Amino acid sequence: MxxxxxxxxxxxxxxxxxxxxxxxxxxxxxxxxxxxxxxxxxxxxxxxxxxxxxxxxxxxxxxxxxxxxxxxxxxxxxxxxxxxxxxxxxxxxxxxxxxxxxxxxxxxxxxxxxxxxxxxxxxxxxxxxxxxxxxxxxxxxxxxxxxxxxxxxxxxxxxxxxxxxxxxxxxxxxxxxxxxxxxxxxxxxxxxxxxxxxxxxxxxxxxxxxxxxxxxxxxxxxxxxxxxxxxxxxxxxxxxxxxxxxxxxxxxxxxxxxxxxxxxxxxxxxxxxxxxxxxxxGQVSKNMIGTFWHGLNTIKSGASRPQKIAQSKASKVGVLGAGMMGAGIAYVTASKGIAVVLKDISIENAEKGKAYSQKLLDKKVTQGQLACEKRDQILNLITATANANDLNGCDLIIEAVFENSELKAKVTQEAENFLADGGVMASNTSTLPISDLAKASKNGANFIGLHFFSPVDKMKLVEIIKGKNTSAETLAKAFDFVLQIGKTPIVVNDSRGFFTSRVFFTFVEEGIRLLAEGVHPARIEMAALKAGMPVGPLAIQDEVSLTLSEHVANEARKANQNKNDSLTSAEEVIHTMIHHFNRKGKASGAGFYEYPKDEKKHLWDGLSRWKKEVEISEQEMIDRFLFIQALETLRCLEEGVLTSTIDGNIGSIFGIGFPAWTGGALQFLNQYGLSKVLTRASVLESKYGVRFKAPQILIDKVKNNDLI
Structure with a gap:
């Protein structure tokens, strides 16, 4: 034919x-x-x-x-x-x-x-x-x-x-x-x-x-x-x-x-x-086709979804916490025609969260992208409330409150009683182990992590985290929901920081380590941009806040029972910024950058306290940024945190901002050449420490002449 x-x-x-x-x-x-x-x-x-x-x-x-x-x-x-x-x-x-x-x-x-x-x-x-x-x-x-x-x-x-x-x-x-x-x-x-x-x-x-x-x-x-x-x-x-x-x-x-x-x-x-x-x-097109075409299609076809479980659709979703994340989750969910209950401790807070959707929708109307009637339909799907009873009958409830285990446990126990039969309870935590959070639930099999990224309306990825007791049915329902709201799901196993946050913090920390070594901060930021990262590590650290990074590091130290371990050079910089200079990040108006009103942000002059005479090439910094993330991604695959290479590539680009030209963190290693990666990692380890040590999986792949 x-x-x-x-x-x-x-x-x-x-x-x-x-x-x-x-x-x-x-x-x-x-x-x-x-x-x-x-x-x-x-x-x-x-x-x-x-x-x-x-x-x-x-x-x-x-x-x-x-x-x-x-x-x-x-x-x-x-x-x-x-x-x-x-x-x-x-x-x-x-x-x-x-x-x-x-x-x-x-x-x-x-x-x-x-x-x-x-x-x-x-x-x-x-x-x-x-x-x-x-x-x-x-x-x-x-x-x-x-x-x-x-x-x-x-x-x-x-x-x-x-x-x-x-x-x-x-x-x-x-x-x-x-x-x-x-x-x-x-x-x-x-x-x-x-x-x-x-x-x-x-x-x-x-x-x-x-x-x-x-x-x-x-x-x-x-x-x-x-x-x-x-x-x-x-x-x-x-x-x-x-x-x-x-x-x-x-x-x-x-x-x-x-x-x-x-x-x-x-x-x-x-x-x-x-x-x-x-x-x-050329190689760049192969990297991008492999990930953005074949990889995305593989994910959307349900490769990481449990098979032989009927497809599901959510009709009513609860969101706990009307802050930036909760408000964003409510918006993307309602935009797909799903009823949303947006709950906070006060009706004022809840209404403020709903107003975020109004703002985004009004902008679309002004730009001619949306009819007024459609905007009103979407807004009418969002119920702002302080009353937990309004959650009754939800197919899915997503907790999106502050990163505090006790608070998350409290809101989980209050809300899950209102789930419909077979309903799913999810946490939007970015770092806390799901299996630990699930202990507050009366049914760990129905508990799962749904890690959204900020701003939710723009970020395509949702990291789905399986706890130790999460059932296949719960995973399937979570996967279906992510596709239902037009997002891209990756599936990972439980650990502290999971995959995206764990790798993300290696990038940020490497930038701050370079600052501690004496490199001019402008050079650090430019090297990250030339590597293909969307934002420099100091700027992104300000966005997530220095206090959050300190909190995450302290929690990790407690969990590992390493309370007496000395701080890394990056942690020392953050400690000094917060406790000596009261510079906590963008939200507080002062971090690594200054944020003058009605003017463009600029690097804080006080960073000169760390400046030393140090010789390091731009390419060396680029390699450190790319290798630290790629090697950590490989460790996630080796440890079973990542369940597939495709999820690692898609997740690193859409969740962390790993350079798209590489095709993802794992494809970066493949296209670099694994034997060359092994050699380069060895050099970086000898110069900068064990964090660049090649995982055993890399050594095995090189020995077997295989790809990741």
Whole structure:
């Protein structure tokens, strides 16, 4: 069965139906390329054809490139890969320039290569479906649009308009596509869709792309136009400031846009193919495809969820504590149509927590992203209360109070009596062992950890923590709830700090250790940013508060019965900051940074007390930041805290902010080369201490020539 079914109707119009065999969606795989070759041969052989329509037999139009195939492309395959891409584009270019009208009859979503195929057509008609999305998200996987997307989007929209859709991978719906002029017409059903396509062909017997007409110009001007040249003169510096040089795709896209806009279309397509080949055969795209495509899909398919347990849906959720975390959990839950009871010790506190949702929803209304009626519906789902009786009948109750075992035990015992039969009691703790917290529950099998990240409305990850007695049914219900509210679940076993908090604090502590060693704080922050971390360790320590870190360290010391152990150099710095200078973090207005009113924050001059003459390269600091986190993640896997490599990679990026270019903390080690990791870890251990010691699992993997 061909991936493109060729049919010529009574009007001599070729109806090309996209239908990739053995796949639920159409992709630009080997089957498609072979079918495209056959299709072009038929078109060349039949001069009677007066028009062409592309349509889909699948639920959507076209999903894009075959990522399973792309991830296999290596540098040694570059020439072969480049020729393959050029050959496919040449065939699409033949269809585009034959001189007869070509229409894309788009049913559902068209992303990546699918949108590029649509752009090859002279006229685009789409089903009027608010859920359909279009665009070129390749940059999010370390790639660029290599099927003509850069060339055509630039020539159809102009450089300035096209850049955000190319460099940020911005997707858009039907209304935006129409307003941009990228979708020319809409249809209400599939019959009308095809009828309109055929009608347009008959009304436009001679057709070509706007950019192929004689004398055509790029909208808004070329790179030589004064206002475009001015924008482009600062664009590379702005881009480098954003990516810190860690992500080659946005830079390649910008260069391709500029270069391809100064030559003819066919040369431009070749420039694009070269850049695409460079990225597709590089390591960063493999890291990102492996994690953000294959890894996320594996998680969403339920790989970490107990099997053979029926799917569940929460209809009423209780949240204890209306502070920042509780208010955020209430918002994301209600936004998915689930009734929420937001309880605090006073109705004033509860209402304040609900007001957080009002603020976020009002902003969406103002920006035109949400209707007033929808906002009101969501708000009406949140019941702010100080009365525990309102929790009656909840399928799930999430405790989100302060990190104090006694307080958590108290609210758990009060609330769990109101759970529905089979209901789940969860804690949003970030560090306290779930098995210990579960002792306050009358049913440890129904107790689990649901660790959200702040701000909850933006952070995608939820870390699900299994206690010693947590049942498979409880885990399944928790997993289903996380997916129900549109978050990404990872599953870990119980320990102090679990996975994300445990690894997160190694990053923060390493930054403070560097400060204690005498490194200038600005150098420390910049090295972390150049490693690809979203925020420097001193800035993020201020965000979480120095007092919390001191509390966590003290609790860990008590739990390990090491009360008399001396403080680490980082702990000494924190102790001095809090108890000598009363600098407790951002919330208190003073930490490693100063927070002047109405001004940008800046590093506190008093940090100079730790400054010494010390020689350390930026790369050495980058290695310390990346290795300390990656090795600790590996220990979590070795100890069984992490249950899979995928969860480690996804969790490190979405929960900790580990650089996305690496594909995650464990993939960072794989792509670095495990034998090289072993050598580098040994050097770091000899210079900085046992915290860089290679875990036995790494030694075993190297010995067996295996990957993590």
């Amino acid at each position: 061909s991936a493109i079914q060729f049919q010529k109707n009574a009007d001599n119009i070729a109806i090309l139906t996209l239908d990739s065999p053995h796949q639920s969606a159409n992709t630009m795989n080997a089957d498609f390329r072979a079918a495209l070759t056959e299709t072009v041969e038929k078109l060349r052989a039949d001069e009677s054809i007066i028009g062409i329509v592309f349509q889909s037999a699948k639920k959507t139009f076209f999903a894009g490139g075959d990522l399973d195939e792309l991830i296999q492309a290596k540098p040694e395959h570059a020439t072969e890969f480049f020729n393959m891409i050029e050959d496919m584009k040449t065939k699409l270019r033949y269809i585009e320039t034959r001189g007869i009208p070509v229409v894309a009859a788009i049913k559902g979503t068209a992303l990546g290569g699918g949108w590029e195929l649509a752009l090859c057509c002279h006229h685009r008609i789409a089903l009027n479906n608010s859920e359909s999305t279009f665009g070129l998200p390749e940059v999010t996987l370390g790639l660029l649009p290599g099927g003509g997307g850069i060339v055509r989007m630039t020539r159809l929209l102009g450089i300035q308009t096209a850049l955000p859709y190319l460099m940020e991978g911005k997707q858009f719906g039907i209304e935006k596509a129409v307003s941009l002029g990228l979708i020319h017409n809409t249809a209400e059903n599939e019959t009308e869709l095809l009828d309109k396509a055929i009608s347009w062909i008959k009304s436009n017997p001679q057709s070509q792309q706007p950019f192929d007409t004689k004398g055509s110009k790029i909208p808004g001007g070329t790179p030589a136009s004064p206002h475009i040249a001015q924008m482009l003169s600062i664009a590379p510096a702005m881009l480098r400031d954003k990516t810190k040089g860690c992500y080659p795709a946005p830079e390649a896209i910008l260069a391709t846009v500029v270069e391809s806009a100064q030559v003819d279309v066919d040369t431009a397509l070749t420039i694009e193919s070269r850049a695409f080949t460079y990225l597709a055969t």
